Amino acid sequence: MPIKFRSTPVSEPLTFDSIGNSWNQEDLSRPEGYPLYHYLQTEKGTGRITIQGKKYILNEGEGVLIAPFISHSYYRQTEEWMTSFATFTGVIESSISTMLGNRQVIFIEKEQGTKISALIANVMEKYENPPVDVKLLSIDCYCMLMNFVDGIYTNDLINDPLYQRYIDPVIKEIETHYDMELTVQELSGQVFITPQYLSRLFSRFLGCSAYEYLTTYRINKAKEFLLIYPRMKVEDIAQRVGFLDASHFIARFRKITGITPLEFRKLNRSYS
Known part of the structure; x- marks a missing residue:
């Protein structure tokens, strides 16, 4: 059951935080979701995955990519359920949502899953032959x-x-002006609807409120600054990503990531 975890600081634009195949998948539940984009694919057997209350079956060769912090759970449908998987990070991690059209869940059919399986196997082979490039x-x-x-x-x-x-x-407005004093009130006014209706639309299409999307985008940009500029003060990073109050920024960062900005920076330095 091979699985590999990132063992170096996040310095590349995009990279794997973890990756594995031939994994004897156990049942699990993540009510708060997972903090990174992650992919799960059935190699053998059948599994059932529940995403935000909706149930799906993953047959052999089929997979699903789930965005960060989306509630989900896995359950095996057959006695043996073997899977492959990958989680994604990098200094431009916040751009992944844009790459994916801001979709929160993407299902992969068997034909495309075959290509992804080959990519995962190739990466696993590289890990077996250090040093890894x-x-x-x-x-x-x-x-x-x-x-x-x-x-x-x-x-x-x-x-x-x-x-x-x-x-x-x-x-597009969030991605362009995340460093400014944006509010859901202002954003909804730009498209001539109420803040409540805007948030309902965000929940429908993206699985989160407009405020949650704005905050998560800012926190992801803060991660980039924390890693790219190791000497930049947390207070300055807070301002650069649109937080007027550093204490509020630290509190939101900790709520989303589980650690403080300085702990995040220290954690990613500790691998060197």
Whole structure:
């Protein structure tokens, strides 16, 4: 049951935080979701996955990519359920959602799953022959993510008129001006709807409220600053990502990641 975890600081644009195959998958429940984008694919047997209350079956060769902090659980449907998986990180981790069309869940069918299985096996082989070239791993990570980029366009939600009219322009505004004093009130006003309706649309399409999306985007940008600029003060990073109060920034960072900004920076230094 091979599984590999990242053992170096996050210095590449994109990389695997963990990856594995031939894994005897156990039942598990994550009411608060997982803190990174992660992919699960059935190698043998059948599993049932519940995502935000909706149940799906993963047959052999089928997989699913789930965004951070999306509630889910796994249960085996057959006596033996073997899986492969990967979790994704990197200094531009916050750009993954944009790459994926801001989708929270992407299902992969067997044909595409065969390609992803081959990529995972190739990465696992590289880990078996150290030293591992972290730049090549970053390229492999990007190539794997591109499989999910292909997959998003098979779903019609991204072309929904409500998404195009209200969600897409708000996301672009957040990505462009996250460092400014944005509020849900202001964002909803730009597309001429109420804050409550905007948040309902975000929940429908992205699985989170508009405020949660804005806050998570800012925290992900803060992670980049913490790693790219190791001498930059936390107070300055807070301002750079749109928080006027450093204490509020630290509290939100800890609530989302489970650790403080300085602990995050120290943790990612400790691997060197």
